[in-house]
Amino acid sequence: MTTIDELKEQLHEAGGSLAPPDLDAITARGRRMRRRRQVGRTVAAVAVVGFSGLLGTGAVAVLGGDTAEAPDAGAEGGDGFHDELLTAAEREVLESNPDARRVGNSVAVTSQVPPGKVIERHEIAGRAIAIGHHYMRSDEKGLVDANVPDPEHTYILEEAAFQGDGAESLLCGQGKDFEDPGQVGEDDDTHQCMLATAEEGPDGKLRDNLWYGSPSFRKPGAEMEAFIWPTFVGNQPGIWVFGGMDGTAATRVELTLADGSTAEAEVYHDIAPGDTIWTATLVRPVVTATAYNQGGEVLEKHEFEPCGGGVDCELR
Amino acid sequence: MRRPDWESDFEEFVLAAWQRLRRAAYLMTGSHHDAEDLVQSVLAKMYASWPRVRNTDVYAYAWRSLLNANIDRSRRRRFIEVHQFPEVIDQPPEPGIEHRDQIVDLLASLTQRERAMVVLRYYCDASVEQVADHLGVSEGTVKSVTSRALAKLRVQPSSAIPEGNRS
Numbered sequence: 001m002t003t004i005d006e007l008k009e010q011l012h013e014a015g016g017s018l019a020p021p022d023l024d025a026i027t028a029r030g031r032r033m034r035r036r037r038q039v040g041r042t043v044a045a046v047a048v049v050g051f052s053g054l055l056g057t058g059a060v061a062v063l064g065g066d067t068a069e070a071p072d073a074g075a076e077g078g079d080g081f082h083d084e085l086l087t088a089a090e091r092e093v094l095e096s097n098p099d100a101r102r103v104g105n106s107v108a109v110t111s112q113v114p115p116g117k118v119i120e121r122h123e124i125a126g127r128a129i130a131i132g133h134h135y136m137r138s139d140e141k142g143l144v145d146a147n148v149p150d151p152e153h154t155y156i157l158e159e160a161a162f163q164g165d166g167a168e169s170l171l172c173g174q175g176k177d178f179e180d181p182g183q184v185g186e187d188d189d190t191h192q193c194m195l196a197t198a199e200e201g202p203d204g205k206l207r208d209n210l211w212y213g214s215p216s217f218r219k220p221g222a223e224m225e226a227f228i229w230p231t232f233v234g235n236q237p238g239i240w241v242f243g244g245m246d247g248t249a250a251t252r253v254e255l256t257l258a259d260g261s262t263a264e265a266e267v268y269h270d271i272a273p274g275d276t277i278w279t280a281t282l283v284r285p286v287v288t289a290t291a292y293n294q295g296g297e298v299l300e301k302h303e304f305e306p307c308g309g310g311v312d313c314e315l316r
Numbered sequence: 317m318r319r320p321d322w323e324s325d326f327e328e329f330v331l332a333a334w335q336r337l338r339r340a341a342y343l344m345t346g347s348h349h350d351a352e353d354l355v356q357s358v359l360a361k362m363y364a365s366w367p368r369v370r371n372t373d374v375y376a377y378a379w380r381s382l383l384n385a386n387i388d389r390s391r392r393r394r395f396i397e398v399h400q401f402p403e404v405i406d407q408p409p410e411p412g413i414e415h416r417d418q419i420v421d422l423l424a425s426l427t428q429r430e431r432a433m434v435v436l437r438y439y440c441d442a443s444v445e446q447v448a449d450h451l452g453v454s455e456g457t458v459k460s461v462t463s464r465a466l467a468k469l470r471v472q473p474s475s476a477i478p479e480g481n482r483s
Contacts, residue, residue, distance in 0.1 A: 021359070026363060029360035
């Protein structure tokens with residue numbers, strides 16, 4: 001048993017001597033945020049996304065649309081996530097445990113993943129849309145669709161949480177079970193919904209899968225929350241991009257890709273009722289996303305932040 | 317590029333607040349890398365709003381932003397059913413990369429809210445009233461949660477805590 005004074009002493013000594021702040025990095029990051037806000041302020045609140053992914057070149061496949069020319073597959077880092085964001089422990093697990101698998105910027109040991117919790121209907125804010133999202137894994141053959149069984153490899157993913165051939169869905173989960181007891185202060189939004197994906201099990205029920213961001217995007221005037229996630233388009237690696245915006249003013253979201261071409265996202269107003277969710281599946285990096293209202297006016301234009309260098313690669 | 321008139325004012329604030337924010341972030345996240353990114357992110361947001369923020373209690377604003385940013389960070393990294401990996405604080409030490417303190421390992425046994433309260437109360441020397449204000453909870457909640465946290469940390473809750481303002 002220690003005393004309060006000893007606790008305080010340990011707290012003050014933790015971490016040792018710290019390096020001074022990188023003022024250039026802070027102000028550069030702040031300027032980028034400032035520019036984005038100024039763009040957004042000129043009209044209304046909506047949002048967009050971008051991607052500095054390392055996928056090769058190829059054509060665009062929007063959710064529900066056609067897949068065209070395929071990208072280069074299997075390039076290292078082609079999942080759009082950066083190895084430097086994995087901790088040493090995660091890297092070690094990934095290399096040594098055949099059940100380990102890269103999931104975004106984290107690693108999951110699949111045999112330890114319990115079946116997902118069933119999401120009850122009352123916990124879904126609006127409509128859950130099927131997205132057909134596929135996971136990726138990486139092995140000596142390069143990037144592989146983790147949802148497709150491969151008898152040549154021992155670490156086929158058959159874990160309960162991700163199994164089945166049912167489609168994945170995008171939904172807005174809400175309710176007591178999704179409250180964060182640590183949520184504090186002005187962002188107290190525990191009864192709002194969070195964007196999530198869920199897997200449809202053999203019984204037709206949706207089970208918890210991945211959760212993204214926070215409910216903050218639903219606040220009036222809030223900046224959009226937008227995400228990029230690795231997936232497969234046909235049998236080629238691609239990205240799944242989606243975002244949440246407050247209000248329903250946005251009727252169109254146009255994505256500009258690295259080669260200057262554009263793609264339309266699917267826009268939904270009934271996933272998070274009263275707000276806008278958009279989604280697209282692409283095989284090329286995205287650099288900007290622009291939201292338009294019904295009159296064709298730009299509501300907001302956003303340039304993607306590069307992934308890496310300490311930048312969170314999930315939320316852009 | 318011409319610097320805004322207020323930029324030197326902002327930089328002065330960063331230099332003054334950095335050490336404290338940075339160490340508090342480390343205590344809350346258990347990772348130097350996450351702490352660095354968290355505080356940079358908070359300060360960048362403050363930069364973006366500095367002409368407005370500078371007229372408020374900038375230190376209180378920074379603390380509140382840090383607490384909320386930490387919550388958002390943990391949410392973004394979370395996989396609901398795979399808690400053991402996204403929570404960096406639960407991971408073993410990384411020799412050669414990041415030295416972890418014993419106190420950080422102890423703090424890992426606390427909930428996010430308990431950690432925040434312990435850091436605010438005993439690292440930042442914030443009063444019960446100030447902690448309650450920052451976290452948007454009642455003073456009674458601060459007392460009960462802090463007491464529970466101290467019990468988990470096996471700390472005698474007997475010492476008097478200075479009620480002075482933290483910077």
